[in-house]
Amino acid sequence: MGNRHKFFQRNTFDQAMAGYLFLLPALVALAVFLIGPIFYAFYISFFQFSFLDPGNAKFVGFSNYLHLFRDPEFLRALWNTSLYSICVVPIQTALALFLALIVNNIRGKTFFRVAYYLPTVTSTVAVSVIFIFIFEPAGILNQLLLHFGIHGPNYFNSPTFALPAIMAMAVWSSVGQFMIIYLAGLQDISEEIYEAAKLDGAKGWRLLWYITVPLLRRTTFLNIVMSMIGTFQVFDQVYVISGGTGGPLNATLSVVLDLFNKGFKTMQMGYASAMAFILFVIILLLTLIQNYFLGREE
Amino acid sequence: MKKKAGINLIVIGLLASTAVVGCGSASNTGTGSSGNSGSGSSPVTLKLGMWASSPAEKQLVDEQIAAFEKANPNIKVKTQVVTGSYLQAMQPMLASHTAPDIFYVDASYAPTLESSGALMPLDSYIKKANIDTKDFAPAALKAFQWKGSTYGLPKDINTMALEYNKDLFAKAGITAPPATWDEFQKDAELLKAKHIVPLSMPIDVARYYPFVTDFGGSYYDVSANKVTFTNAANEKGLAFYMDNMKNKNIVAPKDLGGDWAGIPFSQGKVAMVAEGAWVIPFLKQSAPNLQYGIAPFPAENGKAGNMTYTVSYSMAKATKHPNAAAKLLFFMTGKEAQKMTADSGLAIPSRISQQSAFLQKKPAYKAFVDGEKEAIPYQFGTYGQNFVDAINKATEAGVLQGMAPSKVLSQAQQTLDSQANQ
Numbered sequence: 001m002g003n004r005h006k007f008f009q010r011n012t013f014d015q016a017m018a019g020y021l022f023l024l025p026a027l028v029a030l031a032v033f034l035i036g037p038i039f040y041a042f043y044i045s046f047f048q049f050s051f052l053d054p055g056n057a058k059f060v061g062f063s064n065y066l067h068l069f070r071d072p073e074f075l076r077a078l079w080n081t082s083l084y085s086i087c088v089v090p091i092q093t094a095l096a097l098f099l100a101l102i103v104n105n106i107r108g109k110t111f112f113r114v115a116y117y118l119p120t121v122t123s124t125v126a127v128s129v130i131f132i133f134i135f136e137p138a139g140i141l142n143q144l145l146l147h148f149g150i151h152g153p154n155y156f157n158s159p160t161f162a163l164p165a166i167m168a169m170a171v172w173s174s175v176g177q178f179m180i181i182y183l184a185g186l187q188d189i190s191e192e193i194y195e196a197a198k199l200d201g202a203k204g205w206r207l208l209w210y211i212t213v214p215l216l217r218r219t220t221f222l223n224i225v226m227s228m229i230g231t232f233q234v235f236d237q238v239y240v241i242s243g244g245t246g247g248p249l250n251a252t253l254s255v256v257l258d259l260f261n262k263g264f265k266t267m268q269m270g271y272a273s274a275m276a277f278i279l280f281v282i283i284l285l286l287t288l289i290q291n292y293f294l295g296r297e298e
Numbered sequence: 299m300k301k302k303a304g305i306n307l308i309v310i311g312l313l314a315s316t317a318v319v320g321c322g323s324a325s326n327t328g329t330g331s332s333g334n335s336g337s338g339s340s341p342v343t344l345k346l347g348m349w350a351s352s353p354a355e356k357q358l359v360d361e362q363i364a365a366f367e368k369a370n371p372n373i374k375v376k377t378q379v380v381t382g383s384y385l386q387a388m389q390p391m392l393a394s395h396t397a398p399d400i401f402y403v404d405a406s407y408a409p410t411l412e413s414s415g416a417l418m419p420l421d422s423y424i425k426k427a428n429i430d431t432k433d434f435a436p437a438a439l440k441a442f443q444w445k446g447s448t449y450g451l452p453k454d455i456n457t458m459a460l461e462y463n464k465d466l467f468a469k470a471g472i473t474a475p476p477a478t479w480d481e482f483q484k485d486a487e488l489l490k491a492k493h494i495v496p497l498s499m500p501i502d503v504a505r506y507y508p509f510v511t512d513f514g515g516s517y518y519d520v521s522a523n524k525v526t527f528t529n530a531a532n533e534k535g536l537a538f539y540m541d542n543m544k545n546k547n548i549v550a551p552k553d554l555g556g557d558w559a560g561i562p563f564s565q566g567k568v569a570m571v572a573e574g575a576w577v578i579p580f581l582k583q584s585a586p587n588l589q590y591g592i593a594p595f596p597a598e599n600g601k602a603g604n605m606t607y608t609v610s611y612s613m614a615k616a617t618k619h620p621n622a623a624a625k626l627l628f629f630m631t632g633k634e635a636q637k638m639t640a641d642s643g644l645a646i647p648s649r650i651s652q653q654s655a656f657l658q659k660k661p662a663y664k665a666f667v668d669g670e671k672e673a674i675p676y677q678f679g680t681y682g683q684n685f686v687d688a689i690n691k692a693t694e695a696g697v698l699q700g701m702a703p704s705k706v707l708s709q710a711q712q713t714l715d716s717q718a719n720q
Contacts, residue, residue: 050414051389051390051393052389052392052393052410052411052414052415052416053414053415053416054393055415070716071716071717072713072716073713073716073717136555137553137554137555138555154552154553156552157550157552157553159698243557244383245687245690247691247694248694248698249691249694249695249698250691261683261687264383264385264386264389265385265386265683266682266683266684266687266717267389267410267414
């Protein structure tokens with residue numbers, strides 16, 4: 001009996017070891033290529049650091065972090081990114097729920113799922129290039145507006161329209177991803193609850209409002225957090241559309257684009273690292289706030 | 299049971315593949331066996347870093363290298379073509395000492411690289427090899443000198459000229475291209491009367507800076523490495539340029555649906571552009587039937603200011619074979635290689651001795667070569683990208699919001715001060 005117990009013990013230990021052995025390559029890769037660089041970036045965010053000349057790095061304490069809040073470019077980037085997030089996240093989430101509800105009980109379900117999900121797996125760079133064609137001064141959208149006698153603006157070169165045009169693009173290209181998550185959430189709601197509600201005389205909209213939406217709360221939380229993180233890290237679209245400048249007049253400068261330019265164009269890697277950690281703290285705080293309101297179990 | 303075994307195999311396979319990826323070796327080729335570093339005893343492999351604006355450029359460099367290898371059988375040269383952002387790809391390589399032995403450096407960011415200590419000073423090698431640096435166009439050579447040392451030799455040159463669409467000129471009844479910007483303004487009225495866009499030029503200091511210098515202004519004091527945006531002498535030239543933008547004599551290419559001015563020009567949407575010689579191969583390819591002429595970049599206020607864009611071959615300080623690399627560098631910027639450049643017509647040779655032969659072969663390029671005389675290198679010290687971003691954004695705001703030139707300049711100075719030195 002005891003013997004067998006011992007054998008069993010060693011067996012679990014061996015099994016665990018075997019498991020970790022299999023995980024080892026991935027863990028090593030993560031440590032070397034992800035966790036290590038994160039710590040190093042934190043370290044250099046306290047230096048005036050150009051990585052062409054690492055020998056001459058100058059320790060500046062918190063000066064990089066303090067300077068950020070006096071830097072008009074960064075503040076503008078933060079404002080643009082917040083605005084982008086505030087507009088994109090609610091529209092995207094509502095639209096994803098709407099699409100999921102429709103696709104959930106429709107003929108040709110599979111086709112629509114694929115159709116809505118396709119933009120998500122398309123390269124954002126490719127999507128941006130396509131949208132440049134749509135939003136060109138003489139592009140598809142303005143040709144369409146001409147039929148109604150409206151002379152459309154030059155979207156991506158107008159400080160007013162550039163960011164909204166990118167927002168529209170972001171909603172279109174990632175709504176499918178959140179729709180899929182909502183679909184999974186809808187599958188989780190058991191039929192019995194709907195049956196019970198119907199027995200009590202609930203119909204149509206009220207079913208949606210009092211049963212579906214509250215029961216999808218966890219899914220909604222996940223979607224909003226994911227969407228928010230995604231929008232705060234917006235980069236490829238603005239990079240392609242503004243040609244890396246964040247123009248016109250900084251209207252499309254996002255935090256990550258500003259960070260990228262500071263790190264790789266003007267070689268201020270320490271400053272860029274400080275920016276990255278400020279962005280991390282902002283996303284963390286927003287996630288915690290949302291968790292407080294949405295993520296708790298009843 | 300069987301199925302499970304299959305899954306296990308798949309998992310193991312996946313893990314094994316990540317293991318292979320995780321341990322990808324970063325072996326360095328070209329280190330060779332150390333020990334006998336005697337010259338010429340063992341073959342040396344060098345890497346040459348470049349970008350390729352077109353297949354023709356890659357072909358030209360390959361031919362130059364073939365000629366070099368023929369003359370130096372114990373040195374092998376491999377090219378490394380960077381696609382995408384060149385500076386961005388170069389920086390990590392320079393930082394980790396894995397950069398090519400010699401590579402292209404654009405004048406606009408040369409000082410940044412020179413001051414960082416990533417490039418090899420060439421003076422002692424130039425002396426040893428008896429290179430005649432006087433043969434290089436002075437402005438182009440100066441672009442790669444920093445604090446009294448030379449960090450690169452210019453491989454070729456480009457300047458701006460005025461390319462004009464002959465058909466559109468005929469339509470507006472203009473017989474000759476404008477020689478001054480005052481004449482340009484008169485021609486622009488004629489063109490606008492026929493609803494033709496006169497000139498396309500981006501809101502970019504790399505193009506409009508001659509306006510500022512023609513009126514005696516300067517954004518940058520070379521000797522003190524100091525930015526002088528707020529110098530009052532700058533306002534006149536900037537005002538002249540902004541007025542022309544305001545009354546639509548000059549229209550930015552992106553308002554005509556192009557990334558750069560060559561695109562609307564090739565589509566016949568604009569009568570004139572001010573671009574470098576790179577526009578010629580582009581037009582040959584995209585608009586072979588376009589009837590256009592090339593005139594000198596217009597003068598103003600009695601001065602014919604222009605910009606020089608030049609690229610050098612420079613050596614990485616971390617190179618393991620400095621002597622062989624110097625040999626290659628001097629060959630690639632030497633007379634034989636420059637003659638090949640001249641024959642290709644991609645750019646103007648940077649050696650004065652090669653320019654007359656070049657002009658005989660390519661008379662159309664005369665305006666670009668003449669533009670060299672009063673040209674200023676497109677280079678603003680170590681401020682590089684911060685400088686360009688600050689002034690371009692301020693100018694753009696000025697044009698779009700109708701700000702006064704003095705306000706544009708002070709805003710540029712403020713932006714630069716808030717961005718630099720972090």
